[in-house]
Amino acid sequence: MSTSLLYNAFGIIGYFHHSTSFIAGTIPVAIQDDRWRLRCPVCRSREVRNRGRQVRRFRTVPISRKAVYIDLAVQWIECTKCQVVRQVKVQFSDEHKRYTRAFERLLLDLSRQMTIQAVDRLFWGELGSG
Numbered sequence: 001m002s003t004s005l006l007y008n009a010f011g012i013i014g015y016f017h018h019s020t021s022f023i024a025g026t027i028p029v030a031i032q033d034d035r036w037r038l039r040c041p042v043c044r045s046r047e048v049r050n051r052g053r054q055v056r057r058f059r060t061v062p063i064s065r066k067a068v069y070i071d072l073a074v075q076w077i078e079c080t081k082c083q084v085v086r087q088v089k090v091q092f093s094d095e096h097k098r099y100t101r102a103f104e105r106l107l108l109d110l111s112r113q114m115t116i117q118a119v120d121r122l123f124w125g126e127l128g129s130g
């Protein structure tokens with residue numbers, strides 16, 4: 001999967017494709033951020049120290065009928081300007097969410113055409129949990 005496909009299929013910009021797997025009917029896609037673009041999420045300074053990473057998983061739009069997950073090792077930083085220690089912002093998902101904005105848009109579009117119960121069965125029943 002190319003970085004271009006990340007953008008065109010999932011709306012993910014500024015990250016690199018690392019690997020794609022096929023596991024139990026799901027498609028985990030591992031991506032990496034561009035460490036040179038890291039900024040403090042509070043004051044936007046680029047003067048940050050790395051403080052380790054935490055892998056986070058985000059549900060995104062399916063490929064065919066298979067659930068797709070974006071796996072990203074999100075960088076923790078310490079800002080040398082404002083002293084905050086936080087994870088950097090994930091550009092394709094809102095804070096504290098476990099799904100991408102593209103997936104959210106898909107659910108909203110479908111919910112205008114189907115019942116919430118039908119959308120729920122489609123993504124959490126037939127496409128696996130998550």
Ligand SMILES: [Zn+2]
Pocket residue numbers: 040041042043044045079080081082083084
């Ligand atoms: Zn800062």
